[in-house]
Amino acid sequence: EAQVTQNPRYLITVTGKKLTVTCSQNMNHEYMSWYRQDPGLGLRQIYYSMNVEVTDKGDVPEGYKVSRKEKRNFPLILESPSPNQTSLYFCASSLGQGAKILGTDTQYFGPGTRLTVL
Amino acid sequence: GNSVTQMEGPVTLSEEAFLTINCTYTATGYPSLFWYVQYPGEGLQLLLKATKADDKGSNKGFEATYRKETTSFHLEKGSVQVSDSAVYFCALLIYGGATNKLIFGTGTLLAVQP
Numbered sequence: 114e115a116q117v118t119q120n121p122r123y124l125i126t127v128t129g130k131k132l133t134v135t136c137s138q139n140m141n142h143e144y145m146s147w148y149r150q151d152p153g154l155g156l157r158q159i160y161y162s163m164n165v166e167v168t169d170k171g172d173v174p175e176g177y178k179v180s181r182k183e184k185r186n187f188p189l190i191l192e193s194p195s196p197n198q199t200s201l202y203f204c205a206s207s208l209g210q211g212a213k214i215l216g217t218d219t220q221y222f223g224p225g226t227r228l229t230v231l
Numbered sequence: 232g233n234s235v236t237q238m239e240g241p242v243t244l245s246e247e248a249f250l251t252i253n254c255t256y257t258a259t260g261y262p263s264l265f266w267y268v269q270y271p272g273e274g275l276q277l278l279l280k281a282t283k284a285d286d287k288g289s290n291k292g293f294e295a296t297y298r299k300e301t302t303s304f305h306l307e308k309g310s311v312q313v314s315d316s317a318v319y320f321c322a323l324l325i326y327g328g329a330t331n332k333l334i335f336g337t338g339t340l341l342a343v344q345p
Contacts, residue, residue: 117274146333155320155337156275203274205333218324219265220333222275
């Protein structure tokens with residue numbers, strides 16, 4: 114089954130304790146992205162990756178890191194989490210440049226990770 | 232800049248009522264438009280999409296037409312069910328340079344009562 118998986122689904126942690134949220138897709142997609150969802154703000158992009166070893170900042174990158182060593186995985190790293198990073202996080206993937214020409218680059222989302230930083 | 236504006240929720244309807252959720256956008260160029268749905272406790276699922284002006288996207292009884300003249304992509308359903316209760320997000324996809332950027336509205340909560 115084609116899907117985007119995230120782990121963990123729920124996480125409660127304390128300020129300053131490094132954590133990683135994993136994201137994996139099995140659709141051979143080039144493009145992957147992380148979003149955070151907050152009430153009244155919709156989804157905002159944190160980081161994205163156009164392909165392996167290519168990453169760039171989205172709209173709200175402060176306090177986050179990412180890496181893209183393999184095509185299927187795109188982990189989100191919080192080196193020193195703070196309470197304002199309490200949020201619902203989504204990973205997404207899409208075909209990327211190949212679909213750009215067709216104008217049909219649909220993004221597929223993971224189930225979400227609810228993070229609470231105390 | 233590029234943005235999406237959705238009607239404020241929550242929208243509360245009785246079963247079998249007609250649904251409209253308004254969505255307007257501001258964008259340079261010719262974006263693709265999407266509606267995503269988020270059921271309680273789940274991630275976002277693509278509901279429907281339209282890639283050019285006058286296209287109509289449809290799925291599960293929902294429809295939306297890409298109206299370039301009014302920069303709108305309103306979501307409609309003729310008869311809602313309790314199972315349609317969810318948060319609905321309008322989004323546009325901008326193609327430019329090195330990125331395909333998906334920009335979301337703030338979401339509209341729909342609650343359907345039996």
